[in-house]
Amino acid sequence: MLTNIIEIVILSLVQGVSEFLPISSSAHLIVVSSLYEFKSNSLLIDVSLHLGSLLAIIFFFRKELADLKNNQRLLSLMIFGSIPLIVIGYTLYKTGLIYILRDIKIIAWTTLIFGIILYIADKCRFDKKISSNLNLKVILYIGLFQTLSLIPGVSRAGITITAARIFRFNRFDSSKISFLLAIPALAGASILSLKDAISQSFEFNYLIFIAIALSFLSSYFTVKFFLEYINKFSLSVFVFYRIVVAIILFIIIYN
Known part of the structure; x- marks a missing residue:
């Protein structure tokens, strides 16, 4: 029992911290679960x-989302920007290719390569803002990058964030675009995982509530920290x- 709780605490913190930082939550969850052979990382926990x-x-x-009824333009952009990820993600999921990509060798190379790309994109000083410069063409391109x-x-x-920086948005608004697009992305991932979980036998227990609660808290404070951090500093520390x-x-793979 104690072991299960410890595993859930670790997975929840890893998910919450890495989901909204430019370091890949899926990679961290896969690597941590594989290296330590976690037994609690089930579909329902996911x-x-x-x-x-x-x-x-x-x-x-919540305030921005509540105001979307008065900002149909931003709502439409969020929806259109999420279409590429939904279409390609569902295709990879149905064909099973999504599972082939969950390889530590792939993770190692993508972590390095896309970290360097993030560094290059973040070096320039840009000042475009969501309110005046985000349009359908730009959000679709960012959506394609998101896939x-x-x-x-x-x-x-x-x-x-890299894509938004390439399109000359400042760091804060680039991060906000990323967070807003996270809502349909996380909703889609939750629905697909829930669909698989329902097809299996499962039991709701205290571990589910611990996972949701700790993931919520760590995610919330990570977003709060990141938006404060990004106003003052570059993304170099994450690179x-x-x-x-x-x-x-x-070293682990090739040693």
């Missing part, structure tokens, strides 16, 4: 972790972290 993050981002942006996050190690937050993680994975 649903709970994503649900906790989804509830956290909805709660954090790369289906490959573990790329990072959904990382690639959407450095990705490089270190990639090197460690290369």
